[in-house]
Amino acid sequence: MSFLHKFDAFLNRIEGVFLVAFLAAMILMAFLQVVLRNAFSSSIIWVDILLRHLVLWIGFLGAALATSNDRHISIDAITRFISPKARMLVGVVTHMFAVVICYFLLQASLTYVGNEISEGAKLYHDIPAWYSEVIIPIGFALLLIHFFIRALLHVNAFFAKGSAS
Numbered sequence: 001m002s003f004l005h006k007f008d009a010f011l012n013r014i015e016g017v018f019l020v021a022f023l024a025a026m027i028l029m030a031f032l033q034v035v036l037r038n039a040f041s042s043s044i045i046w047v048d049i050l051l052r053h054l055v056l057w058i059g060f061l062g063a064a065l066a067t068s069n070d071r072h073i074s075i076d077a078i079t080r081f082i083s084p085k086a087r088m089l090v091g092v093v094t095h096m097f098a099v100v101i102c103y104f105l106l107q108a109s110l111t112y113v114g115n116e117i118s119e120g121a122k123l124y125h126d127i128p129a130w131y132s133e134v135i136i137p138i139g140f141a142l143l144l145i146h147f148f149i150r151a152l153l154h155v156n157a158f159f160a161k162g163s164a165s
Helices: 002-040 045-068 084-119 135-164
Strands: 122-124
Touching: 002 045, 002 135, 045 122, 045 135, 084 135
Parallel strands: none
Antiparallel strands: none
């Protein structure tokens, strides 16, 4: 399981770097827009479009990081009342359910981006829209990977606890 931890940590580093870079870019561009509008009664037209799409990228990268750290949305009302071993089993089931859902969303997002490519949709001027939308399948793929790793780690913990008892 050491490989899984290392691979997960590697993905976390890459996601974190992109997340920080995109967030810094958003802050700088938003600040620049405010200064340009208030001081010079001007603005850069494409910055608002880019900021909206960077929110999408940050959302997916943040979701991937949250999933990797077991901080994704979860309802733990039932798991509070069951044994730790049963909790691990429930964790495996819920993580695998999330893997299946992410797989279907990944397939749907690939179809969507493929349609955008074939239709030639534009984001701004000659920039294809799929450049900014490619994060959707990438994001679902990252979520799928992180949920699958979490499921495998829960399986490993389940059997490690079982052999220790």
